[in-house]
Amino acid sequence: MQDKTEGKGMVQVLTKEKPDLDGLLTAPDRKLSVAGHSITRTDDLAKVTGKLMYGADYPQEGFLHGKILRSPHPHALIKAIHVEKAQELPGVVAVLTGKDVPGRNGFGAILPDQPVICADKVRYVGDGVALVAAETEEIAHEALSLIRVEYEVLPAVFDPRDAMKPNAPKVHEGGNLLQKNKLRKGDVEKGFAEADVILKRTYQVPFLEHAYMEPDITFAVPQRDGTMLVEGPMQAPFTVRRNIAAVLGVPVNQVRARQIHMGGGFGGKEDSPIDIGCRAAVLAHHTGRPVRIALEREEITIQTCKRHPMIMQLKIGARKDGKLLAFEGVIYDEQGAYAGLGPLIPPAGGSHIHSMIMMPGPYEIPHAKVDAYLCYTNHPYGGAMRGFGAPQVHIAHEQLIDELAGELGLDPFDVRHINAFRLGSATATGQVLDQSVGLLDTLEACAESFDWKERFGRNDYLDAESSKRRGVGIGMGWYRTSIGTNGDGCGANVYVHEDGSVLLYSGITEMGQGAFTVLPQICAEELGVSMEDVRLVKPDTDQVPESGPTVGSRSTTLMGNAIIMAARQVKASILEMASEMLLVPVERIETKNRLVYDREDPTKSLAFKEVAARCMAMGKRLIGQGWWTPPASSLDPETGQGNPYFVYTYSTHMAEVLVDVETGEVDITDYVAAFDVGKAINPKAVEGQIEGGVAMGLGYALMEEVAMVDGVPQNINLQNYLIPTTLDVPHIKPIILEVENKLGPYGAKGIGEMPNIPATPAILNAIANACGGRVRSLPADPEHVFMAIREAGGPPER
Amino acid sequence: MNALTLTFTLNGNNISMDISPDTLLVDLLRDRLGLTGTKVGCREGECGACTVLLDGIPVNSCILPAAKVQGRSLTTIEGLADEKRQLHEIQQAFMDEGAAQCGFCTPGMIMNAKALLDRNAEPNDQEIRRSLSGVLCRCTGYQKIVQAVATAGEMKKSQG
Numbered sequence: 001m002q003d004k005t006e007g008k009g010m011v012q013v014l015t016k017e018k019p020d021l022d023g024l025l026t027a028p029d030r031k032l033s034v035a036g037h038s039i040t041r042t043d044d045l046a047k048v049t050g051k052l053m054y055g056a057d058y059p060q061e062g063f064l065h066g067k068i069l070r071s072p073h074p075h076a077l078i079k080a081i082h083v084e085k086a087q088e089l090p091g092v093v094a095v096l097t098g099k100d101v102p103g104r105n106g107f108g109a110i111l112p113d114q115p116v117i118c119a120d121k122v123r124y125v126g127d128g129v130a131l132v133a134a135e136t137e138e139i140a141h142e143a144l145s146l147i148r149v150e151y152e153v154l155p156a157v158f159d160p161r162d163a164m165k166p167n168a169p170k171v172h173e174g175g176n177l178l179q180k181n182k183l184r185k186g187d188v189e190k191g192f193a194e195a196d197v198i199l200k201r202t203y204q205v206p207f208l209e210h211a212y213m214e215p216d217i218t219f220a221v222p223q224r225d226g227t228m229l230v231e232g233p234m235q236a237p238f239t240v241r242r243n244i245a246a247v248l249g250v251p252v253n254q255v256r257a258r259q260i261h262m263g264g265g266f267g268g269k270e271d272s273p274i275d276i277g278c279r280a281a282v283l284a285h286h287t288g289r290p291v292r293i294a295l296e297r298e299e300i301t302i303q304t305c306k307r308h309p310m311i312m313q314l315k316i317g318a319r320k321d322g323k324l325l326a327f328e329g330v331i332y333d334e335q336g337a338y339a340g341l342g343p344l345i346p347p348a349g350g351s352h353i354h355s356m357i358m359m360p361g362p363y364e365i366p367h368a369k370v371d372a373y374l375c376y377t378n379h380p381y382g383g384a385m386r387g388f389g390a391p392q393v394h395i396a397h398e399q400l401i402d403e404l405a406g407e408l409g410l411d412p413f414d415v416r417h418i419n420a421f422r423l424g425s426a427t428a429t430g431q432v433l434d435q436s437v438g439l440l441d442t443l444e445a446c447a448e449s450f451d452w453k454e455r456f457g458r459n460d461y462l463d464a465e466s467s468k469r470r471g472v473g474i475g476m477g478w479y480r481t482s483i484g485t486n487g488d489g490c491g492a493n494v495y496v497h498e499d500g501s502v503l504l505y506s507g508i509t510e511m512g513q514g515a516f517t518v519l520p521q522i523c524a525e526e527l528g529v530s531m532e533d534v535r536l537v538k539p540d541t542d543q544v545p546e547s548g549p550t551v552g553s554r555s556t557t558l559m560g561n562a563i564i565m566a567a568r569q570v571k572a573s574i575l576e577m578a579s580e581m582l583l584v585p586v587e588r589i590e591t592k593n594r595l596v597y598d599r600e601d602p603t604k605s606l607a608f609k610e611v612a613a614r615c616m617a618m619g620k621r622l623i624g625q626g627w628w629t630p631p632a633s634s635l636d637p638e639t640g641q642g643n644p645y646f647v648y649t650y651s652t653h654m655a656e657v658l659v660d661v662e663t664g665e666v667d668i669t670d671y672v673a674a675f676d677v678g679k680a681i682n683p684k685a686v687e688g689q690i691e692g693g694v695a696m697g698l699g700y701a702l703m704e705e706v707a708m709v710d711g712v713p714q715n716i717n718l719q720n721y722l723i724p725t726t727l728d729v730p731h732i733k734p735i736i737l738e739v740e741n742k743l744g745p746y747g748a749k750g751i752g753e754m755p756n757i758p759a760t761p762a763i764l765n766a767i768a769n770a771c772g773g774r775v776r777s778l779p780a781d782p783e784h785v786f787m788a789i790r791e792a793g794g795p796p797e798r
Numbered sequence: 799m800n801a802l803t804l805t806f807t808l809n810g811n812n813i814s815m816d817i818s819p820d821t822l823l824v825d826l827l828r829d830r831l832g833l834t835g836t837k838v839g840c841r842e843g844e845c846g847a848c849t850v851l852l853d854g855i856p857v858n859s860c861i862l863p864a865a866k867v868q869g870r871s872l873t874t875i876e877g878l879a880d881e882k883r884q885l886h887e888i889q890q891a892f893m894d895e896g897a898a899q900c901g902f903c904t905p906g907m908i909m910n911a912k913a914l915l916d917r918n919a920e921p922n923d924q925e926i927r928r929s930l931s932g933v934l935c936r937c938t939g940y941q942k943i944v945q946a947v948a949t950a951g952e953m954k955k956s957q958g
Binding site: 038040041043044045046047048049050051052053054056057210211212213214215261262263264266296297511512513514684685687688690691692693694695696717718719723724725726727729731732 | 828833834835836837838839840841842844845847874875876878879885888889890892893894896898899900901902903904905908923926927928930931932933934935936937938939940941942943944
């Protein structure tokens with residue numbers, strides 16, 4: 001094991017699992033000069049000086065202001081809409097209703113079941129019933145107040161279990177059960193019959209808001225050539241384009257989606273730019289003028305997607321020694337009013353199937369069964385939020401493992417160590433993990449750093465007077481790289497110019513995760529130029545190849561591979577030309593740090609730009625196009641068996657908390673989080689993902705919930721939707737382990753979503769360990785912790 | 799409403815302009831003066847992205863009437879440095895430590911940090927966290943931001 005300290009964390013390369021060296025994309029023996037280094041982000045200077053332009057910073061002159069009139073009812077029929085008074089208001093340019101949508105009156109990332117403008121029925125309080133475009137935002141606001149809608153209020157349904165009852169109000173004509181998925185491995189009855197202990201538990205999680213700091217905004221600009229340009233912060237420009245084209249009733253090539261720098265997305269800006277983009281485009285189409293829609297914070301909470309709430313019932317059977325034998329789970333997954341990112345994209349795409357696949361956890365269990373129900377209700381719709389259905393089920397299985405350990409009188413570390421995935425393990429879908437499995441390494445590294453064995457079981461009150469009791473907890477997890485659809489692929493173009501400068505074309509968006517730094521790093525590394533030589537062309541569907549969405553922790557790996565493939569096409573020209581110029585066999589030519597040289601005699605060298613100029617002069621190809629798709633995903637729809645995702649990231653977190661047993665307040669006092677990321681292309685950016693992810697998982701554990709009353713979100717601004725501040729987040733020690741992914745660029749796999757997933761259960765387990773009370777329905781705010789302590793029979797004795 | 803003539807110092811320059819009395823400071827800065835480095839995340843003084851310094855004290859410009867700056871001195875992120883001039887230590891430290899992710903809260907964080915370091919060049923971890931607690935960040939978990947402020951304090955000290 002080689003230590004390679006970067007930043008404040010620790011990077012360790014685990015070499016015990018040496019891959020074969022013939023892998024297309026990895027080059028383990030090669031010393032990297034750009035990739036693998038903590039290079040300062042390319043957009044940092046603009047950020048720290050306030051010069052970086054976000055959507056709201058763009059000039060507004062010439063734009064009409066679009067506004068959406070939303071339904072006040074969670075479920076109602078629209079009997080009539082009176083828009084005349086609004087239309088007559090000076091400064092109002094258009095007031096549109098359902099009949100005015102030129103093409104398909106529906107949008108959605110997977111199923112287009114959400115009306116652009118509701119014509120006959122509303123299904124949640126965020127539903128849009130009319131659109132206004134006006135010369136100023138104030139006039140647009142006033143126009144909304146002049147529209148009168150006659151509703152016939154319908155009974156509504158707010159719980160997925162109620163939604164499945166025969167007489168439940170129908171949210172959609174096809175019924176409320178949007179999807180049912182099954183996983184069947186082995187024979188759970190046999191497994192439970194062999195078990196020494198069987199435990200059943202139910203866990204519940206609420207709606208969560210992404211709370212990205214930058215409010216949503218979009219610009220739709222009709223072009224002179226008849227096409228429509230839509231700009232804004234967006235994670236999925238190609239999905240936005242596809243939806244807007246259908247809504248306008250034009251071919252896909254008539255719409256251009258261009259990303260503006262994003263102030264955070266976390267999955268939320270996969271859906272919301274479709275929502276407001278389609279509406280702005282319809283207004284722009286009707287008025288022939290540029291239209292801007294900027295959502296206010298409160299509108300975001302009411303209208304846009306949320307993390308899916310779930311009710312999860314689990315049953316586990318184990319031997320006395322902690323070996324897991326059988327797992328059974330039921331998920332009631334609430335989709336809300338529209339399909340969003342919930343339903344299946346075959347074979348294993350969509351958040352619901354992902355929840356099902358992940359539910360038994362990163363453990364070898366011979367017998368497993370899951371039934372997963374995805375239901376429409378009259379709440380806001382569920383979408384992607386950093387983990388895409390995985391954080392919820394981790395909260396369930398990780399607490400269950402701890403409850404089981406408690407039942408068996410075992411250390412939860414040991415129960416995890418016995419059962420955790422290792423090389424060659426079979427998952428609950430029967431997938432054999434044949435490479436890059438560093439889960440046990442993360443468990444061991446985390447325990448060593450945290451000193452788990454010393455600290456577990458030593459929890460006590462802070463001192464003789466204190467009501468604060470100490471506890472420790474573990475959370476373990478896994479997360480896919482890629483999205484499990486048949487169409488998951490990334491394209492990249494690399495152009496080298498006669499002066500050695502490079503243009504990199506990629507449709508992967510920047511939302512703060514660092515893609516605009518990491519992707520040029522990979523490009524520069526592969527070409528052998530320096531970071532400054534590469535300029536990334538920002539995502540623009542008219543310019544960059546199809547790249548899919550920036551989701552699923554897929555960007556570094558899938559796009560990285562596509563970039564390497566594109567760069568190699570250009571590099572082939574460079575190597576051949578240098579071979580002729582230096583009179584050295586092409587196999588001996590190497591490029592690095594702007595030099596092209598003879599590996600065996602580095603004194604024979606040329607400047608990269610000199611070779612590029614000669615290539616240009618001689619008509620040699622200097623443009624490359626890469627296209628990379630992961631190995632095919634598979635999942636049997638009847639049994640849930642198959643290989644849904646080609647590689648996984650693994651992680652273990654350990655937390656120490658102090659619980660005030662008199663008030664239920666929780667302080668997190670120590671935190672270590674270890675990850676197997678394959679290869680950290682930019683270790684400092686990886687640390688940033690880890691620290692930010694832990695904070696987000698902490699919010700889920702302790703404070704976050706979009707509270708709903710009769711379908712109406714109650715805490716719609718940041719005054720009462722609380723997210724962690726500097727005073728809530730502890731010092732976090734990140735540990736980065738590198739167990740090479742043979743199918744990743746320089747061995748990398750995804751990291752974006754993983755960090756927030758085990759954080760929530762690690763904290764919940766620490767709370768239970770400290771105070772004896774377990775909060776099974778989130779959040780574990782002081783009231784819930786206090787109640788849990790009471791239910792457990794009061795505070796632990798001193 | 800009658801226009802109000804507002805006279806104040808903005809990033810070292812004297813400004814005099816007519817405003818409507820109901821103008822909020824953040825709108826004056828962003829819409830009238832084109833200083834869009836100050837961000838709007840919530841319009842209710844919760845997220846802190848709009849923080850500017852009024853006579854050296856951090857204020858949420860999204861809830862402050864512009865009229866309140868009459869005769870006073872205002873500093874925004876644009877007043878710390880521009881790309882031609884030397885970066886402020888805090889800006890440099892934010893880059894070195896990787897303290898900015900999406901960057902939306904960064905101006906607010908930096909302005910708060912400046913107010914802190916101007917009165918206490920060697921803050922400890924808790925002092926930094928308390929000073930920055932009014933600015934929300936959803937990306938970083940705050941760790942690299944806190945570190946950057948500590949580093950900036952050290953840089954400032956070593957430069958005398």
